[in-house]
Amino acid sequence: MNRLGEAQLLSIFDPERVTRLIQIVAPHLAGAGCSVLHIMPLAWRIGHIAMEPHALWELYGESHDRMVLLFPDSRVAPHSLGMRAVLDPYFRIQETNEPGIMIMGHVNAGILNLQGLTWYQRGPSGVLDDYIKQLNRTGARPRHFQSAPAVRQVARTFCEKRGIADSDRVVVLNVRDRNFLPDQTMHFYRSADIATYVPAIRHLLEKGYWVLRLGVDGSVACPIDDPRYIEVWQEPDYTTMLDPGLIARACFGITCSSGPEAVFRVLGVPQLLVNCVMQCEMWTNPGDRLLFKSYRTVDGGKPARLAALLESGTALHADAEAVERCGYVAEDNSPAEILAAVEEMDATIGTHETGSPDAERFLEIGRAYQHFLEETGHPRDPRTLTAPLTQFAYALPWTRLSVANNSSNPDFLE
Secondary structure, eight states: OTTOOHHHHHHHTOHHHHHHHHHHHHHHHOSSSOEEEEEOTTTTSHHHHHHHHHHHHHHHTTTOSEEEEEEEOTTTSOOOHHHHHHHTTTOEEEEEOOHHHHGGGGSOOEEEEETTEEEEEOHHHHHHHHHHHHHHHHOOOOOOOOOOHHHHHHHHHHHHHTTOOTTSOEEEEEOOOTTSSTTOGGGGGGOOOGGGGHHHHHHHHHTTOEEEEEOOTTOOOOSOOOTTEEEGGGSTTOOTTHHHHHHHHOSEEEEOSSTHHHHHHHHTOOEEEEEEOOOTTOOOOTTOEEEEOEEEETTTOOBOOHHHHHHTTGGGOOSHHHHHHTTEEEEOOOHHHHHHHHHHHHHHTTOOOOOOHHHHHHHHHHHHHHHHHHHTOOOOOTTOOSOOOOOOGGGSTTOOBOHHHHHHOTTTTO
16 A cells, blocks of 8 residues: 555545535535535444544534545455444444555545535554644544443443443553564564563552453463453453443443453553553553553664664554564563563552653653654655654653553663
8 A cells, every 4th residue: 555656546535436425425525514525444443433533523523524534345344243233322333344445544645625515535654643733723622432331231231241330449450462463574573471460460459450451363362360360352242342342331441452442542541561662653541551562672682772662663563573674673661661661550540640750751751753754754666655743642641651660761861
């Protein structure tokens, strides 16, 4: 997709295909007022079905009467039923089984305004970049979707069957391991080992929490046998309706750089992101904390410094090979680091943070990098059809590092 020639690009948006697109969504465009249309070829991935519609809602929800999303056919590419239920009150959703139509959704072709229709054709990365730009421009903090009644009820029933009372404290855990898309090694950059989470999980259980772990078939089982630890996807009554309902029920989440973190984000549920990787478009909420993977230089294995890490372009990439070409490798957090971050999250959840020199230094470095992206940016292949990233979301003023991040790498902010 990133190496199409001019003739191929024109064929994607040929008049017959664009006409067919309008025919497919026409029932949702009828009537007075303004509509915005966004094509979502990656709606089958829970992170995209959460973050892209949320960004579109924030960008256009107040100025347009209807927001229309075009999904791939769910019979071929099933999506999260729970997130679909969350979206239904906000959007009109149409599905199509025509791959030629969906392929348009990947391309950063721009934004077309014509006769009451805004065709938002900035692609998956473009919509997030534009949303972060709006947050910076307006100074607003993110708003959040409401969890749908049907989603809350499914989660309530699931909890009641297991003796989880409304007053019980719940932490929702997600750990992405190498059994997720194992044939696609590029994803291993964002994976982690569940065994390294065991001390942190035991700490939460000892504190009286229930720990509910989300996952997919094939996820590596955690070696913990405790009635208050549940691997949700293994349960006989599991359904994809459950994930956002349990997240909405949680006191906080322990997540990583994987799709479910986006559900916490758009529902406004605090989360601790451990084994987090550096990415431009992943914004946080004020109650969130970040514990990055330990980055080291390829040459010499020295601990990375944040400014140099960003200047290398590492945050533009989501795979290990590209990051290595930038001069770095990423190591998973240790059990001690994860435990320290979880203890901090447990102790500070719901409290008001006054700030610290480390927090301000982190933001200072981030703001400098964002200014660079806006003014100059990294060299870019002109044939690339995805939207260029011009915003660094971790520079938003409420972003906070976990104390464990600086303890494990005291030179990170130098």
